[in-house]
Amino acid sequence: MNKTTKTVDFCRLRNSLRISKKAISFQLTDWLPKIILLVIVFVFTVFIVESFYRFELNVESIRSEVLAYNLFVSDKLNYYDEEINRLYIGIIDKNKFDNLDLSEYSYGKKRYYSAKLTLLNLDDPNEVIEKYYNKEEYENWIPLSFDKTKYYVLYKEYYVFIKDQGKTSRGKLSIELITPNG
Amino acid sequence: MMKKRLGKKAQQDTEDVLWVIFELILLAMAGFSMWYYSYQKIEKNNFEEQFLARDIALTVDAMQASPHNLRYFYSFPDKKYDIIFSRKDENRVIALSKKDKFGFYPFLTIQENIAENTFELSKEKKNFFLLSNAKDDFDISDKEPDKNLLYIPEEKIEFEIPKEVLLDPIYYAPAQNLILDEINYLPIDPIPDLLKQRSEMNAAIANRMYLGLTGSGYTVLNTREDTKTGELLSILDEKRKDENIILAFQEMSNFIIAIDSTLSDKNIIKIFYHFNSKKSKAIGIKILNKLSKDKELKLDGVSLVPIHPEDEERYNLLDKNKISILIEINNYIDNKGKLSLNEKSSNIGTLILEAITDE
Numbered sequence: 247m248n249k250t251t252k253t254v255d256f257c258r259l260r261n262s263l264r265i266s267k268k269a270i271s272f273q274l275t276d277w278l279p280k281i282i283l284l285v286i287v288f289v290f291t292v293f294i295v296e297s298f299y300r301f302e303l304n305v306e307s308i309r310s311e312v313l314a315y316n317l318f319v320s321d322k323l324n325y326y327d328e329e330i331n332r333l334y335i336g337i338i339d340k341n342k343f344d345n346l347d348l349s350e351y352s353y354g355k356k357r358y359y360s361a362k363l364t365l366l367n368l369d370d371p372n373e374v375i376e377k378y379y380n381k382e383e384y385e386n387w388i389p390l391s392f393d394k395t396k397y398y399v400l401y402k403e404y405y406v407f408i409k410d411q412g413k414t415s416r417g418k419l420s421i422e423l424i425t426p427n428g
Numbered sequence: 429m430m431k432k433r434l435g436k437k438a439q440q441d442t443e444d445v446l447w448v449i450f451e452l453i454l455l456a457m458a459g460f461s462m463w464y465y466s467y468q469k470i471e472k473n474n475f476e477e478q479f480l481a482r483d484i485a486l487t488v489d490a491m492q493a494s495p496h497n498l499r500y501f502y503s504f505p506d507k508k509y510d511i512i513f514s515r516k517d518e519n520r521v522i523a524l525s526k527k528d529k530f531g532f533y534p535f536l537t538i539q540e541n542i543a544e545n546t547f548e549l550s551k552e553k554k555n556f557f558l559l560s561n562a563k564d565d566f567d568i569s570d571k572e573p574d575k576n577l578l579y580i581p582e583e584k585i586e587f588e589i590p591k592e593v594l595l596d597p598i599y600y601a602p603a604q605n606l607i608l609d610e611i612n613y614l615p616i617d618p619i620p621d622l623l624k625q626r627s628e629m630n631a632a633i634a635n636r637m638y639l640g641l642t643g644s645g646y647t648v649l650n651t652r653e654d655t656k657t658g659e660l661l662s663i664l665d666e667k668r669k670d671e672n673i674i675l676a677f678q679e680m681s682n683f684i685i686a687i688d689s690t691l692s693d694k695n696i697i698k699i700f701y702h703f704n705s706k707k708s709k710a711i712g713i714k715i716l717n718k719l720s721k722d723k724e725l726k727l728d729g730v731s732l733v734p735i736h737p738e739d740e741e742r743y744n745l746l747d748k749n750k751i752s753i754l755i756e757i758n759n760y761i762d763n764k765g766k767l768s769l770n771e772k773s774s775n776i777g778t779l780i781l782e783a784i785t786d787e
Contacts, residue, residue: 280451284458291462295469303475305482312486316493316536330703330734333495353534354518
């Protein structure tokens with residue numbers, strides 16, 4: 247009995263190796279939907295991997311916040327009392343602001359950001375002073391800055407005091423930073 | 429005939445089995461290629477290097493914003509990295525891993541003396557230190573800084589502390605009298621009972637000091653009666669003594685300690701002193717160092733602030749010829765709407781007391 251079974255198995259294998267071309271083409275047409283389905287699954291998996299795997303580390307928003315804070319507390323624009331060696335953050339020295347040079351606040355030769363600083367005297371609204379860093383880039387970038395994928399725009403307002411030769415008035419300091427993403 | 433029929437069935441079965449095997453092989457190949465694709469994506473990226481470069485560069489930027497000295501301990505995962513501070517054309521932090529993957533990010537150089545530097549980090553040596561000495565110096569080193577650098581250098585002047593003290597815990601009239609923030613012109617006390625909390629805290633610190641100072645043989649004048657007893661909470665609504673009496677106290681006292689508590693987003697204790705009073709400064713340093721060394725208090729920082737009292741009315745009790753300081757306890761509001769250091773008022777009072785009496 248066992249012998250017979252073995253003979254049948256051998257026959258099946260032998261016969262199977264003799265599949266006609268016609269049979270193969272028939273099987274392939276039968277398989278086409280399966281292969282198409284497999285390709286769809288593969289493409290879908292690639293799509294899933296691509297959508298979850300996002301290699302972007304955009305820290306422009308944090309960098310802009312740090313930079314704005316660096317500017318706000320800077321001794322380049324805040325009043326400094328030399329006698330007591332103390333910097334008064336939030337009290338803007340108008341004389342310093344008039345001669346403000348922000349070139350020190352750079353990352354090297356490449357221009358990573360542009361800035362506009364506006365000092366408004368609230369007691370005398372006609373008195374507005376504007377200062378720029380990378381003015382050319384600022385003017386080129388500002389019309390395009392609506393595209394949030396390309397530019398990060400940070401706008402900060404601080405209420406300050408303005409010290410001008412012993413006279414103190416209320417003011418508002420606006421800092422606008424534009425940083426290209428990436 | 430029968431044999432032939434069986435052969436066809438057998439052939440059909442074998443074909444089916446082979447097709448299933450073929451299917452499985454195809455599936456395995458597809459599975460492997462998908463896994464390999466994902467693996468390559470993850471393996472080839474330089475995410476960690478980019479992250480490190482950005483994190484270090486932003487830390488350097490943030491440290492340079494500080495008007496005070498800062499020391500930062502940067503700790504690493506147990507991996508081999510070269511961290512390069514490059515100053516060629518562009519200021520860059522470059523994080524280079526041993527697999528030759530790298531990430532870089534620019535950093536600000538307001539303090540021009542940030543030197544080019546390279547650190548090799550490994551499992552055995554996985555940290556370095558960033559030191560910013562307020563606008564003058566920025567140092568990056570793999571050697572741990574002397575811990576004493578974390579404290580304000582003490583002033584070496586010999587003087588005797590008067591045995592008569594005036595304690596002036598600032599009292600805020602309850603309810604409506606909101607104080608406006610000097611910068612934003614906005615009420616700084618958004619929580620209704622905050623003025624009361626602040627008064628309580630000032631009184632509690634003064635009360636602890638009062639008990640300790642009188643126990644150490646000091647004569648203590650107090651601007652608030654309630655702080656002389658342990659029952660201050662029940663009589664907090666009592667009005668502060670007449671302003672003229674306080675001014676008279678301030679006139680005749682040679683040693684004045686005023687206590688105030690305010691809101692902040694950090695727990696910071698500040699001491700204000702007359703810029704010309706070296707004795708006040710020396711006492712202020714002793715108190716701040718004592719407070720900052722205390723582990724339970726967990727302060728975010730301390731600050732010693734010289735004042736021109738002529739310019740700011742609030743500080744008119746500070747006098748150059750006296751030992752006079754204003755201790756300001758900056759609290760954040762915890763999730764129960766309470767001042768974060770309120771429960772530690774007694775500790776603060778004890779530490780100030782110990783700094784004064786040299787215990």
